[in-house]
Amino acid sequence: MMGRNIKMAAVAFTAIITLTGCGTKLYDMTDEEQGLIANYSAYVVAKHNIYQQDGMTNATEKRGDMEDADDTEKVDEASPDNSLSQDNKTSEAGNDKSSNSQKEPSATQEKKVSLAEATGYGSLEITYDGVNESDVYNEGSYYSITAGSGNTFAVMKFTLKNPTDEDINxxxxxxxxxxxxxxxxxxxxxxxGTFLTYSLNTFQGTVKAHDAVDVVLLFKIPQGTACDNIKMSVIKDNEKSLIEL
Known part of the structure; x- marks a missing residue:
């Protein structure tokens, strides 16, 4: 739903800019250009949204928790035993810090799954179609990205195939x-982290029943790096899925 709202906002914004001015002819954007604008808008919003992973509901809950904490502190200040309770809290906090300092960070779990399962769309069939190298990657005639001096892109190609009788969003x-x-x-x-329309990590759209969509993943690597026998993984919530290409 959020992706749909962002796309609508991006299209509306583009329409406003296009329609301003005297005698300016309305520019008809292609679906790919609209997708590019929508993905760029979503990328910018996500980049500056500190609650991106939590969602707005949890963000509101966090704000409520902060207000509750403020109310609790005010009650403690009014309590005649406040001094004693603060000492106890300080002691308990010190014990907690000591305990936490001895805990080691949990290791990332690893498992082997299909790429479709790792993406969260197990109904799709996602196949790896090989890799090529390019210093500049172009998506259609409307967007290009450059690897920069001394680097190149390993362009890994994939196909999202829908083998079912229903469309998959x-x-x-x-x-x-x-x-x-x-x-x-x-x-x-x-x-x-590009905002390409047809990138595996940013694609937003519908794969129609018994149809397929071609997407890519771009990896910026030093020039001269071999691109055979690549091993791929997908990470979600500290869980690492190993993919057999």
Whole structure:
């Protein structure tokens, strides 16, 4: 729902800009250009939204918790035994810190699953179609991204296939997965957080019944890095899924 609202807002914003001015002819955007604007708007909103992973409901709850905490502190200040209770709290806090300092961070869990399951869309069939290298990646004639000096893009290609009799609505941007790939140099790279319309980590759209959509993942790697025998993983909520390509 949020992705749909952002797309509507982006289209409305573009329409307002396009319609202003004297005698300016209305520009008809293609579906790909509208998708690009919507993904860029969503990317900017997500980048500056500190409650992105929690959602607005939890953000409101957190605010309520803060207000409750303020009320509790006011009651403690009015209590005649406030001094004693504060000492006890200080002692308990010290014990908690000591206890927490001895705890080791939990290790990321790993399991082997299909790429479709790792993305959260098990009804799809997601196949890996190989990789090529490019210093500049173009999506249609409306967007391009450059790897920069000394780097190149490993462009991993995938197909999202819907084998069912019903359309499947897909929102890869909203399901908060992190895509990583380990190359033969032994280093692990994270997929670029682009706002491409047809990127596996940002695609938003419908895969119609018995139809397919081609998408990519871009990994910025040093020039000269071998791109064979790539190992891929998907991380969600500290759980790492290993993918067999």
């Amino acid at each position: 897909v929102d890869m941007f909203g399901n908060a997965r992190t895509y990583k790939a380990t190359f033969p140099d032994g280093k692990e790279y994270t997929a670029e």
